[in-house]
Amino acid sequence: QVQLVESGGGLAQPGGSLRLSCAASGFTFSSYGMSWARQAPGKGLEWVSGIYSDGSDTYYPDSVKGRFTISRDNAKNTVYLQMNSLKPEDTALYYCARGVIPVVDYWGQGTQVTVSS
Secondary structure: OOEEEEEOOEEEOOOOOEEEEEEEEOOOHHHOOEEEEEEOOOOOEEEEEEEOOOOOOEEOOOOOOOOEEEEEEOOOOEEEEEEOOOOHHHOEEEEEEEEEOOEEEEEOOOEEEEEOO
């Protein structure tokens, strides 16, 4: 069965960095685009990045462009989200998803990111 397991969340100071990982299993990882999305307390789901199956193209909304970088290692069945220059408003539960938003079909359980001094 498809499994997506996120890790790497935690507490960071404003201006700091975190790297999230999403380990995938149960499907041919190299055949699928992947995405990251987040949900802050009391807010809706926000897409934060996407990457095509071969890593040839990536996408970001303006809110994270220039600060977040998505990448993947198809040999390790893992997608990453490098988050730099973190802001308190980046505090959220971060989810990995199979597919490129809006066409996604499986989600991980999420990893919490808290940005606070």
